[in-house]
Amino acid sequence: MRKIRIGVIGMGGMGYAHCKDVIALEQTELTCISSRDKEVVNKNAQEFGVKPFTDYKEMITSGLCDAVIIATPHWTHPEISVYAFENGLHVLAEKPIAVTVADADRMIKSAKDNNKIFSMMMQRRAEPRVKKALELVKKGYIGEIVRTLCIDSWFRTQAYYNSNIWRATWKGEGAGVLVNQAPHMIDVFLLLGGLPIEIETKTRTAYHDIEVENEVHALLGYKNGACGYYYVSTLEPIEGHHIEICGEKGKLVLDSQNLKFYKYEKSIPESIVSAEDMWETLKYEEVDISLDTDAMKGHIEVIRNFADSILNGEELITPGEEGLYSVEFYNACILSWKKNKSVKLPIDREEYNLLIDGLVKTSKPKKNVKIQRATDPKYRK
Numbered sequence: 001m002r003k004i005r006i007g008v009i010g011m012g013g014m015g016y017a018h019c020k021d022v023i024a025l026e027q028t029e030l031t032c033i034s035s036r037d038k039e040v041v042n043k044n045a046q047e048f049g050v051k052p053f054t055d056y057k058e059m060i061t062s063g064l065c066d067a068v069i070i071a072t073p074h075w076t077h078p079e080i081s082v083y084a085f086e087n088g089l090h091v092l093a094e095k096p097i098a099v100t101v102a103d104a105d106r107m108i109k110s111a112k113d114n115n116k117i118f119s120m121m122m123q124r125r126a127e128p129r130v131k132k133a134l135e136l137v138k139k140g141y142i143g144e145i146v147r148t149l150c151i152d153s154w155f156r157t158q159a160y161y162n163s164n165i166w167r168a169t170w171k172g173e174g175a176g177v178l179v180n181q182a183p184h185m186i187d188v189f190l191l192l193g194g195l196p197i198e199i200e201t202k203t204r205t206a207y208h209d210i211e212v213e214n215e216v217h218a219l220l221g222y223k224n225g226a227c228g229y230y231y232v233s234t235l236e237p238i239e240g241h242h243i244e245i246c247g248e249k250g251k252l253v254l255d256s257q258n259l260k261f262y263k264y265e266k267s268i269p270e271s272i273v274s275a276e277d278m279w280e281t282l283k284y285e286e287v288d289i290s291l292d293t294d295a296m297k298g299h300i301e302v303i304r305n306f307a308d309s310i311l312n313g314e315e316l317i318t319p320g321e322e323g324l325y326s327v328e329f330y331n332a333c334i335l336s337w338k339k340n341k342s343v344k345l346p347i348d349r350e351e352y353n354l355l356i357d358g359l360v361k362t363s364k365p366k367k368n369v370k371i372q373r374a375t376d377p378k379y380r381k
Contacts, residue, residue, distance in 0.1 A: 003029040004090075004307045007065035009056045009080060011035035011044050012164075014094060014121075015071035019048055021300040022069070027307040034059040056080055060087050067117070067310060069303070070094055073166045074173055078103035081118070085110040090117040092306045095183045096330075097323035099174030100356055102349040104327045111320060118320030119306040122187045125317050126301040128291040129259040130188055133245075133252055136261055137192050143249030143267060148193040148220065148228035151242045152185040156234035161210050163372040168210035171363035174356060176205070176212030178330040182232045185241045186326040189230070192252065193245045195325055196220040196228060197345050201336035206235060211364065218333050230333075250284070261287045 006022050008015050011033060022030040034053040035041035045052035053059035060068065060083060067090035070080050078098050081091045091111070097120050098104040111118035124130055136142060154177065166172025173179050198221035203213040215235055220228035240256035248267045253260040265283040266274070296304060301317070308314040328345060331352050336343045338355055 001026070002311060003027060004067055004310050005029050005031045005065045006067050006069060006303075006307075007032040007034065007059050008069045008071060009034045009059065010071035010073075010094075011037065011040050012071060015069075016044060018069050018071055018299065018303065019044070021303050023048065024300065025304050025307065027304060027311060032059050032062065032064045057083060060084050060089060065089065067092065067306070069121075071121075074099050074179060078107050081107045082110045085114040085116045085118075088114070088116070090119075090306070090310050091320070092119045092121060092303065093320065093323070094121045095187075095323070096179055096327055097320060098327055099179060100349075100352060101324065101327050101331050101347060102353055104324045105349070108321045108324060117306065117310050117316070119302065119309070119316050120318045120320050120323040121299065121302055122184060122318045122323070122326075123297075123299045123302050124184045124188050125191070126297045126305075128293050128295065128297065129254060130191075132289055132291055133188075133192055133254050133259055136250075136252060137245070141250055141261065141263065142245055142247035142252055144224060145193055145222060145226045145245065145247055146268065147226060147244070147246040148189070148222075149242070149244040150185060150189040150193075150228075150230045150232075152182060152232040153236040153239050153241070154181045154232070154234045155237045155239055156181075156208070156214075158208055159370070159372075161208055162366070162368050162370055165366050165369050167366075168208070168212050168214075169363050169366060170212060170356070170359040173212070174360075175330065175334055176210060177214050177232055177234050178216055178333055181234060182216075182330060183326045185232070185243070186230075186329050187322075188254070189243055190325045190329060191322075192243065192254070193228065194222065195328065195345060197223050198342055199329070199332040199336050199345065200342040201333040203333075203337045208234070213337070216333060216337075218336070259289055259291070261289060263287050 006028050008019050022028045032051045034056045038054050041052040068084050070093045077093050084091050161168045168176050199218050201218040203216045208214050215233035218230040243254040245252040251262045262284045271282040305317045309316050332343050332347050
């Protein structure tokens with residue numbers, strides 16, 4: 001069978017892991033890798049039996065690959081993606097696809113202009129619970145949104161933040177927890193509940209010695225008048241996420257272990273106006289949910305789907321243009337925080353660019369850096 005020849009750009013923990021997944025799939029062939037670190041790229045190239053490059057542009061124009069997986073620091077994703085699209089390659093970019101909405105816009109436009117497949121590494125979408133939750137929403141079982149909630153708890157040590165010069169800096173990442181840990185669950189949250197039209201955010205930086213945020217809480221407003229709450233931090237040793245999507249017809253609860261769906265006997269508006277007893281309650285039942293737990297999941301499923309989209313036109317699980325949603329969301333959170341005001345979505349691209357440019361200019365070089373290249377084993381399942 002024909003295989004998609006893939007080159008991986010970036011040989012940190014994730015890039016190395018993606019190489020292994022590419023090799024494991026029957027649809028893909030790892031043909032080349034790129035990293036600015038000559039020692040690392042040569043060592044990995046020898047292990048995988050592929051050609052090494054220290055310049056991603058040379059790799060992209062080498063003729064050795066049909067597509068690239070980009071696993072470099074966030075700021076570099078747009079530049080590399082656009083160069084790949086313009087040189088005839090398909091792109092799978094690590095999360096987040098970009099630091100700013102303006103850059104995300106540019107990536108999406110380039111993919112369309114060059115008629116290339118654009119995917120993103122949002123592997124949570126490939127989890128059975130998330131797939132089923134999205135199915136319930138798409139089929140209308142939840143109904144009109146009444147309230148949303150997302151709590152996303154992480155834990156990171158100072159050693160983690162000291163593991164590379166780019167981590168937790170405005171210049172290196174463009175934010176803290178919002179741009180690094182948060183995008184996965186922001187993506188799922190917005191997939192199920194939709195993008196709000198207004199966000200008001202508070203943040204703090206506690207315990208860690210970093211220049212960006214490690215805790216965020218935000219109040220959300222939706223077009224239909226519904227409200228929501230969002231929280232994320234890297235301060236909680238009991239990690240996990242909890243999402244609630246409350247609609248007029250039912251309630252969806254998704255957490256790190258379970259998916260539950262509660263179906264109302266009547267819709268909320270109908271129950272409110274039809275009840276004659278002042279203490280009448282709205283009856284509901286928990287619906288049994290079956291999950292396809294045997295299906296491929298996680299990072300490797302996103303890569304497989306990307307390859308089959310190129311080969312056979314399979315619908316993307318993680319289309320790159322939908323990566324704009326999470327970037328819009330966290331840019332709005334940062335803008336609200338820094339301007340100390342509620343902001344409307346979509347945000348003003350120019351206003352955000354001016355803000356982030358100023359933050360980058362004041363970003364300070366990190367001290368006590370001890371380089372470590374490793375992928376968190378908890379999230380390589």
